[in-house]
Structures are given as C-alpha cells and as structure tokens.
Amino acid sequence: xxxxxxxxxxxxxxxxxxxxxxxxxxxxxxxxxxxxxxxxxxxxxxxxxxxxxxxxxxxxxxxxxxxxxxxxxxxxxxxxxxxxxxxxxxxxxxxxxxxxxxxxxxxxxxxxxxxxxxxxxxxxxxxxxxxxxxxxxxxxxxxxxxxxxxxxxxxxxxxxxxxxxxxxxxxxxxxxxxxxxxxxxxxxxxxxxxxxxxxxxxxxxxxxxxxxxxxxxxxxxxxxxxxxxxxxxxxxxxxxxxxxxxxxxxxxxxxxxxxxxxxxxxxxxxxxxxxxxxxxxxxxxxxxxxxxxxxxxxxxxxxxxxxxxxxxxxxxxxxxxxxxxxxxxxxxxxxxxxxxxxxxxxxxxxxxxxxxxxxxxxxxxxxxxxxxxxxxxxxxxxxxxxxxxxxxxxxxxxxxxxxxxxxxxxxxxxxxxxxxxxxxxxxxxxxxxxxxxxxxxxxxxxxxxxxxxxxxxxxxxxxxxxxxxxxxxxxxxxxxxxxxxxxxxxxxxxxxxxxxxxxxxxxxxxxxxxxxxxxxxxxxxxxxxxxxxxxxxxxxxxxxxxxxxxxxxxxxxxxxxxxxxxxxxxxxxxxxxxxxxxxxxxxxxxxxxxxxxxx
Amino acid sequence: xxxxxxxxxxxxxxxxxxxxxxxxxxxxxxxxxxxxxxxxxxxxxxxxxxxxxxxxxxxxxxxxxxxxxxxxxxxxxxxxxxxxxxxxxxxxxxxxxxxxxxxxxxxxxxxxxxxxxxxxxxxxxxxxxxxxxxx
Ligand code: SF4
Numbered sequence: 001x002x003x004x005x006x007x008x009x010x011x012x013x014x015x016x017x018x019x020x021x022x023x024x025x026x027x028x029x030x031x032x033x034x035x036x037x038x039x040x041x042x043x044x045x046x047x048x049x050x051x052x053x054x055x056x057x058x059x060x061x062x063x064x065x066x067x068x069x070x071x072x073x074x075x076x077x078x079x080x081x082x083x084x085x086x087x088x089x090x091x092x093x094x095x096x097x098x099x100x101x102x103x104x105x106x107x108x109x110x111x112x113x114x115x116x117x118x119x120x121x122x123x124x125x126x127x128x129x130x131x132x133x134x135x136x137x138x139x140x141x142x143x144x145x146x147x148x149x150x151x152x153x154x155x156x157x158x159x160x161x162x163x164x165x166x167x168x169x170x171x172x173x174x175x176x177x178x179x180x181x182x183x184x185x186x187x188x189x190x191x192x193x194x195x196x197x198x199x200x201x202x203x204x205x206x207x208x209x210x211x212x213x214x215x216x217x218x219x220x221x222x223x224x225x226x227x228x229x230x231x232x233x234x235x236x237x238x239x240x241x242x243x244x245x246x247x248x249x250x251x252x253x254x255x256x257x258x259x260x261x262x263x264x265x266x267x268x269x270x271x272x273x274x275x276x277x278x279x280x281x282x283x284x285x286x287x288x289x290x291x292x293x294x295x296x297x298x299x300x301x302x303x304x305x306x307x308x309x310x311x312x313x314x315x316x317x318x319x320x321x322x323x324x325x326x327x328x329x330x331x332x333x334x335x336x337x338x339x340x341x342x343x344x345x346x347x348x349x350x351x352x353x354x355x356x357x358x359x360x361x362x363x364x365x366x367x368x369x370x371x372x373x374x375x376x377x378x379x380x381x382x383x384x385x386x387x388x389x390x391x392x393x394x395x396x397x398x399x400x401x402x403x404x405x406x407x408x409x410x411x412x413x414x415x416x417x418x419x420x421x422x423x424x425x426x427x428x429x430x431x432x433x434x435x436x437x438x439x440x441x442x443x444x445x446x447x448x449x450x451x452x453x454x455x456x457x458x459x460x461x462x463x464x465x466x467x468x469x470x471x472x473x474x475x476x477x478x479x480x481x482x483x484x485x486x487x488x489x490x491x492x493x494x495x496x497x498x499x500x501x502x503x504x505x506x507x508x509x510x511x512x513x514x515x516x517x518x519x520x521x522x523x524x525x526x527x528x529x530x531x532x533x534x535x536x537x538x539x540x541x542x543x544x545x546x547x548x549x550x551x552x553x554x555x556x557x558x559x560x561x562x563x564x565x566x567x568x569x570x571x572x573x574x575x576x577x578x579x580x581x582x583x584x585x586x587x588x589x590x591x592x593x594x595x596x597x598x599x
Numbered sequence: 600x601x602x603x604x605x606x607x608x609x610x611x612x613x614x615x616x617x618x619x620x621x622x623x624x625x626x627x628x629x630x631x632x633x634x635x636x637x638x639x640x641x642x643x644x645x646x647x648x649x650x651x652x653x654x655x656x657x658x659x660x661x662x663x664x665x666x667x668x669x670x671x672x673x674x675x676x677x678x679x680x681x682x683x684x685x686x687x688x689x690x691x692x693x694x695x696x697x698x699x700x701x702x703x704x705x706x707x708x709x710x711x712x713x714x715x716x717x718x719x720x721x722x723x724x725x726x727x728x729x730x731x732x733x734x
Contacts, residue, residue, distance in 0.1 A: 069627045070617040070718070097613075104628065156639060180640060208628025214621055222718075231720035281644035285610030288617060290720035292610035296644045303644070 003065055003211045003497040004028060008041070009107045009129060011122065013196050014055055014114030018129050023108045028065065030586065032494070033108065035091050036476035036514040038062040038080030039521070041111050042089065043591065048524035048598075052084035052188075053170060053195040055115040061102065061161075061201070064478020066497045068103035068209035070218060072225045073289040073480035074493070075100040077178070082525070083187035084195075085172040085343065085392055086411040086435040089521040090187030094178045095286035095480060098159040104205025116197040119168075121149070126205045134199040139165055141336035142177035149202045161201040164338025166380035167194040171390045173343035173413075174380075177335055181296075181305030182286075185340040187412060187434050217496040224489050231290035237482050238283075240273035241293045242309035245416075247272050249313070252448040253546020254421025256318040256414075258366050259349035260407050263418050263543045267322020271312050275324050291482055302328035304335065310438075313416030314345025319352065320366030326373075333373060337380035343392060346413025348375055350393040353405045360400040362388075404536035409436030410527070420538055421548040422448035424460040426558060427565055430532040431464065433518035439481065440515075441467035448547075455551050457558070461565030466508075473511030513585040516569075516577050520591060524598040529575035532562065600672045601654040602634060602706070602713065603727040609647045611638035615715035615724060622714040624699070631699060633706040634715055634724075650695045652706040658687035658696060666703065673708040 010019045031040045038060045050056045059081050066074040077099030083090035102110070105126045112122075121134040136152075137145050145162035159179055166174035167190030174190035175183050193199075211217050225231055236244050246268055249255035253263040269275065279299040285292030296305050302325050307315070315330035316322065334341045351362035363385065364371045378386025388396065393413055397406035407414045412435025419426035424443040432440035441464045447454040452463075470487055477494055479485055491502035539555040566573065570581035576599065582592050616632035624631055634651035652674060659667040659674065666680035667687060683701035696705050706713075708726070716724045 070614065070621060072614075100629075104630070156637065206628075206630045208620065208624070208626035208631060210626050214625050218618075218621060225720075233721075283610050284638070284645055285612035287612065288614055289610075289612050290614065292612060292721070294610070296640075298644060305640075305645075 001210045001212060002499045003069055003209055005103060005106050005108045005207075005209070007107060008109035008111065009124070011110065011112045011129070011131070012114040013112060013116040013120065013131065013198065016131055018131070028498075029500075030510070030588075031514055031517070032473065032476040032510060033064040033067070034062045034076065034078040034093065034476045034478045035080070035472065036510070036517075037109060038078045038091050039089060039514060039517050041109055042080045042082070043517070043521060048082070048089075048521050049526070050082055052082045052087065052192060055196065056113065057082050057192055057195070059112040059189065059192055059196065059198075061110040061112075063099050063103045063108055064476070066493060067478050068100040069211055069497055070288060071221050071493050071497065072230050073286060073291060073483050074478045075103070075287040076475075076478050076480060077102060078475075079176065079184055079189050081187070081189050081192045083189070083412075083434060084170070084191045085188040087525060088410055088434050088527065089518050089525075090189065090434040092184040092186050092189060093475065094176070094182045094184040095289070096159075096179045096182040097287040098161060098178045098182070098203060099478065100287040101159040101203045101205050103209055104207050105203060106205065106207050112196065112198065114196065119197050119199050121200040121202060122198065123153070123202050125203075126207045137199045139168065141165065142338050143180050143336050145200050146177070146180045149200060153202060153204070155204055157204060159203045161203070162338070163190040163193050163199060164336060164380060166338040167191055168199070169380065169382045169390075170194050171339065171379060171382065173340045173347075173392055174338050175340040177338060181335060183335060183340075185342065186437060188340070190338050211497045212499040213496045217493070220492060220496055224485075224493070225290055228483060228485065228489075230483055235291060237293045238291050240277055241295045241306075243276045243295075243307065243312055244273040245309040246312060248449055249417065251546070252421050252454070253543060253548045254418040254448060256313050256416055256418055258320045259318055259353045259405060260414075260418055260537060261353070261541075262545065263421055263548060264545045265317035265322065268317065270322045271316045271324055271327050276307065279324065286480070289480065291480075293482055297328060299325040299328050302326070302332055304328050304332040307331040310415045311341035311345075314342045314349070314413070318345055318349045318416070319372055321369055321372070323369060326369045329373060330376070333376050337376060339376060339380060342415055343413040344376060344379060346407055347389055347393045347396065348372055350396060350402070350406050351389060354400060354402050357402070359402050404540060407535050407537065409534065410531050412436045417444055418538075418543065418548075419534065420543050420551070420553045421546070422454045423457055423553065424464050426534050426538065426553070427460060427464045427561055428468070430534060430562070431468070431565065433515070433522055439471070439475075441471060442481070443467060454547070457561035457564075461561055462568045465565060465568050468515050469508050469511040471511065472514045473507045476510070476514055509585065513587060516582060516585055517587060517591070519571075519577055520582065520587070520595050523576050524595060529562070529566075529573070532575055534558070600708065601727050602651045602708075602715070603725050604649040604651075605723050606647045606649060608721045609636060609638075609649075609723045610721055611636055611645070611647055612720065614718045614720060618714040618718035622709060633695065633704060635695065650693050652695055653693055655692060657690055657692060658703070658705065661686050661690045667705070672711065674705040675707065676703045676705055678702045
C-alpha cells in the first residue's frame with residue numbers, strides 16, 4: 001500500500017476517447033509526481049517542435065505522490081505543456097484544494113490531447129469521466145464559470161479549473177483559475193486549453209488516499225511541521241502572506257518600479273503587507289496546510305484572494321500605481337479574465353515606457369490606472385490595441401523595437417525582483433526552463449535578504465544550480481515553496497507515504513534529473529545558451545537608489561557566471577547537457593537518443 | 600459534549616477532517632470525516648461553516664433497532680445491531696451522520712481526546728464543557 005492512486009487518465013478530445021492507464025511506477029521512481037511526472041508524461045510520444053496551439057500539444061495535469069495526505073502543504077496540482085508564449089516546456093502549479101480533489105477521484109494524472117469540435121468541459125469524478133458541452137459557459141469569466149458549474153452539477157465541494165475569455169481568445173499569457181482565486185498563472189497554459197476548445201475541468205472525488213505507514217507519517221509530519229514552525233502564528237507568511245515582501249524589496253532597492261527603471265517606489269507603503277492587512281477580511285489555507293498564507297481582502301468595490309507579491313509589483317509599482325484598491329482591482333480582473341498578472345503587467349509596463357520615451361505611441365502611460373483596467377479587457381478580448389498587447393512584451397518589441405525595455409526572458413515576463421539588486425536572481429531567471437520566473441530558484445533569500453553578498457557572482461552558479469535541483473524535487477513531490485523543508489525531511493515524508501528509501505542525495509539527484517529533462521526538451525525545441533539572456537536594461541543602466549545604487553551589473557561578469565553555472569551542471573559551453581551527464585542521471589535511453597539527433 | 604468551533608480562526612485546511620478519517624479508517628479521506636468544514640466565497644469574503652455532531656441524541660430516538668446509545672459524552676453505535684437502514688442519516692439535523700460500509704457512523708470524540716482538536720493548527724476546535732463541569 002502506498003500513496004499512489006495507481007492510474008492516470010488519457011483523454012483525446014478529437015476522438016472523444018477516454019482511457020485509464022496504469023501509472024508507470026518507473027516514471028514515479030525517476031520523476032516522482034507533479035512537475036516531474038508531468039514533464040515525463042508530456043514527453044511520451046511527443047515532438048518538442050510541436051506547435052503549442054495545435055491539437056498535438058498536450059495538457060498534462062499531475063497530482064503529487066503525497067497529495068491528499070495529512071502532510072502539510074503537499075497537495076499542489078501541476079499542469080504541464082509546451083508554452084505558446086515561450087515555446088519552452090512549461091509547468092505551473094496551483095495550491096488550494098483542487099490537487100487533493102483530483103487525487104480523490106482515483107487518478108494520479110490526466111493527459112489531454114486533441115481538440116474538441118465545440119466548446120466543452122471535462123467532468124471528472126471517482127465514478128465517471130465525461131466530455132460535456134460548454135456552450136453555456138462561452139465567453140464567461142472564470143468566477144462565473146466556477147459558480148455556473150457548481151450550480152449545474154449541484155455540489156458545493158466541486159473544484160473547477162477554468163479559463164476566461166483570454167484563454168478562449170488564445171492570449172499566449174492566459175492563465176487558469178482554480179476555485180476562483182487560485183491561479184495557475186504562467187506560460188499561457190489556458191491558451192492551450194482554449195486551442196483545444198476546453199473551457200473548464202470540473203473535479204469531484206470521494207475516494208481516500210492510503211499511505212505506506214500511516215502512524216509513522218502522522219507522527220513524523222506533526223513533529224517536523226512543529227519544528228519548522230509551519231503552524232506558528234508568528235510565521236510572517238501566515239501573518240501577511242507574500243505581500244510582506246514589498247518592504248523587503250523596497251529596502252533592498254530592487255522593487256521593480258515603472259518597468260524596472262527604478263528599484264524604489266515612492267508609494268511602496270501604500271501597497272505593502274501592512275496596507276493589505278488593513279483591509280483583510282479572512283485568512284485562507286490550502287488543503288492540509290498549516291501555514292495558511294492566503295488573504296481575502298476587500299477595499300472599496302474591489303476584492304480578491306491575494307494579492308500576492310508578484311501581482312502587487314507588476315500591477316502596482318511597475319506600472320507606477322500606488323493605489324491599494326486599484327491593485328486589488330487589477331488582480332481581480334486578471335483572475336476573472338484569465339490573464340497572468342505578471343505577463344499582463346509586464347507587457348503593459350513595456351508599452352508605457354515605449355510611449356513615454358516616444359519610441360512608439362501605445363496610448364498608455366505610467367500611473368494611468370483606468371487605462372490599465374481598460375487595457376486588460378481589451379487584451380482578453382483581443383480588441384483593438386489589446387490585440388497587440390496580447391502578443392506579450394517580447395513579440396511586441398520584435399515589432400516596435402525597444403528590446404531593452406521588454407523585461408522578459410524567453411518571452412516570459414519577469415516577476416518582481418530586479419536582478420541588479422540580487423545578482424544571482426539573473427542566473428535563476430535565464431536558466432529557469434519555462435523562461436523568466438522566480439520559482440526554479442530563489443537565491444534572493446540568501447543574497448539581498450540573507451548573508452551572502454548580493455553584488456558578487458562568486459560561487460553563485462553553484463548556489464543557483466543546487467537550489468534548482470532541490471526545488472525541482474520538492475515541487476515534484478508537491479510541497480509548497482513556503483515550507484523551507486530540507487531534503488532529508490522531504491525524503492523521510494516521501495518514504496512514509498510512498499515507500500522505498502529516499503535519502504537526501506537521492507532527492508537532490510531526482511531534482512537534478514527533472515531539471516535536465518526539461519532542459520533537454522528545450523534544447524530539442526531549438527533553445528540553447530543564446531536564449532539564456534537578460535533584457536539589455538539590466539546590463540546597460542544603473543539603479544540610482546538603495547544598496548544597488550551605481551553598481552554595474554555587467555554583461556561580461558554575467559557571462560562568466562553563466563560559464564561557471566554550465567560547467568557545474570555538466571553542460572557544454574552552449575548550455576546543453578552532455579550525454580555523459582544525462583546517462584549519469586539515469587535519463588531514459590529513448591530520450592537520450594532523440595536528444596542526440598537534435599544536437 | 601459536542602465540539603465547539605471558533606470559525607473566525609478557521610482557514611479551511613481540512614487537517615481536522617484528515618486526522619479524523621485517518622484515526623478511524625487508516626485512510627486520508629475528508630469524505631469519511633465525522634466533522635466537515637465547508638468554505639466558499641460570498642460577497643463578504645470567505646464563508647466557513649462547520650458540520651458536526653451537536654449531541655442532540657435524535658439518532659438514538661429514531662433508530663428502529665436500538666443500535667444507537669450515548670454515554671453522556673458522545674454517541675455510541677452498536678455495529679452488530681445497525682442494519683444500515685439510513686433512518687439516523689435522514690433524521691440527523693446537521694446531516695453529519697453517514698453510512699460507512701453500511702453501518703451508521705457518528706463522532707465518538709475519539710474516546711474523549713478528539714484528533715481534530717489535536718491536529719487543527721489554528722486552535723479552532725474545542726470541547727464544549729457542560730455548565731459547572733471542571734475544564
Ligand atoms: S483543521 Fe482547524 S483550521 Fe483547518 S479546517 Fe479544520 S477547523 Fe479549520
């Protein structure tokens with residue numbers, strides 16, 4: 001007995017064929033669940049050169065092996081695809097209760113390919129799986145889809161993954177809302193769903209999850225969550241949620257302001273953790289989570305669960321907007337339309353800077369709150385100027401110039417940390433497999449907010465790679481970022497849930513394997529070192545306030561750090577994993593063969 | 600001696616339900632918990648409601664087989680006598696009784712030390728003491 005459900009669901013929307021497959025144990029052993037298993041399922045019989053919006057692309061939903069158990073914050077759900085925004089492999093995860101719900105239907109994962117003839121939704125329960133007509137949901141925002149499906153199916157415990165008009169209209173940075181207020185934000189997976197005519201996935205499961213050693217797991221789980229202060233009310237993440245980071249970034253002079261032109265925002269206090277706490281109505285926790293970082297806030301006419309730090313920055317300081325109510329409104333509208341707050345904000349910020357610099361008139365300037373709100377609806381509906389903005393900052397800069405001001409990596413707009421204030425964040429951004437993202441590694445915690453020198457690359461290639469390896473296994477095991485769990489504890493929890501021996505070095509290796517698998521995918525999709533680069537702004541312009549003031553973040557120093565990173569990873573000078581490395585990691589032969597051909 | 604909830608502190612994590620199903624059935628399944636925490640949004644924010652045995656003893660009165668009794672603190676089901684007729688389920692005012700493997704299932708306060716109380720990270724749940732009883 002272990003915590004795997006033992007089967008995964010395969011759905012072909014073109015042929016309407018629905019089939020149960022056994023979850024291959026060898027895949028779980030190599031890649032565990034969630035992110036890792038999702039990548040593995042995506043790559044099965046899949047050409048990385050596939051057009052992301054073609055029926056051949058896959059949407060893979062994965063739970064985690066510890067999902068549905070009592071292990072704190074371990075029930076996240078991942079979705080993996082080839083991104084229409086970056087063209088890379090792209091996985092995102094979402095907390096809340098949906099991951100556990102899917103597991104309780106009896107499935108470890110769901111693979112969706114093909115394209116439905118008409119707009120449809122999936123209904124997945126422990127008793128049946130159906131492809132149903134979604135005409136009545138057409139054009140609706142994600143909040144309304146959630147409510148309508150609960151009404152239609154008549155179950156308040158139904159969990160809904162929904163796309164909004166942005167996903168239906170194939171905006172390449174359209175996001176998925178889960179239970180209304182949790183977003184699977186990045187990389188445009190909602191556009192892939194839209195391209196498949198798939199409006200929503202409604203999930204309800206009533207089965208249970210068994211584990212290898214239930215008594216041992218409960219005892220150990222309690223011990224380590226208490227030890228790591230996961231359940232402590234003094235935990236800052238519990239008290240303020242991620243909005244606590246606004247003060248940190250401001251202090252460190254790396255709070256993206258007016259499209260990363262500055263690192264300090266004059267109105268930061270109006271949109272910091274305390275400010276949002278002042279309008280907080282409730283706290284909300286994800287399934288099995290003792291932390292409960294979620295906040296439900298109401299300010300004037302605006303309300304949202306959040307806003308999370310990244311949305312505060314990309315919808316606030318980076319747009320020159322220091323208005324709490326409007327930041328909440330920005331967040332809520334993006335959630336409802338199904339737009340990634342980071343990419344939407346990043347793209348609009350680029351347009352504002354281009355307009356202000358007189359390089360191209362997009363008709364929108366920093367601080368113009370109402371124009372921003374208006375733009376979001378236009379983007380989701382691809383209406384007029386919104387159809388341009390829907391391209392994202394990279395494609396827009398290809399068309400209108402100003403590449404240095406398109407703050408993205410591989411097309412994915414950057415989150416809320418200026419790398420000039422914490423140098424290794426730059427390495428993390430350019431090496432994250434899905435493009436400019438902060439989730440593969442978070443060295444800022446050790447640098448700008450920790451003990452290490454934020455303005456030095458000394459040893460940072462190794463630091464970032466080590467963090468990525470551990471994170472990739474931790475996420476694949478479904479554990480949330482906010483539990484600073486060590487590899488040993490993670491392995492022990494996994495052993496008690498799933499079985500086998502998972503010492504710390506195996507956890508690290510597993511993460512390294514998954515990271516390399518994703519890198520292989522990208523290499524086969526045509527990427528290499530040349531795309532591992534930051535927008536020109538960071539190397540050409542100096543920040544003018546706070547700790548990073550006047551410190552140059554040179555391209556030369558950065559390139560040298562990248563050399564170190566590749567070499568530590570066992571990759572060649574073009575950033576490609578070597579065959580020896582892949583063999584050492586035990587990556588399956590058939591992938592190595594395909595990879596060799598692509599080199 | 601029913602459970603008491605301070606709902607203003609509840610975050611909806613369901614650790615209480617997981618602890619309940621684990622301690623009674625060796626499985627993690629919120630559906631099989633003998634208490635339920637239900638959360639949803641309305642215009643005022645997140646609404647949390649609790650469902651649990653209120654110790655009204657109605658089930659004891661309506662059971663046609665005399666399978667349900669109480670010890671002054673919690674309800675007791677005699678599985679030998681229970682025929683799975685569903686009468687207690689349909690008559691339960693809080694809709695918390697359910698059948699598990701065709702037998703009535705009611706909160707037994709884990710024999711006096713409820714696991715839900717032990718596992719709730721936010722101190723939401725406690726035991727409602729009788730007036731005058733020692734705490
Ligand atoms: S464990 Fe506590 S906080 Fe979590 S759902 Fe139960 S009562 Fe609410």
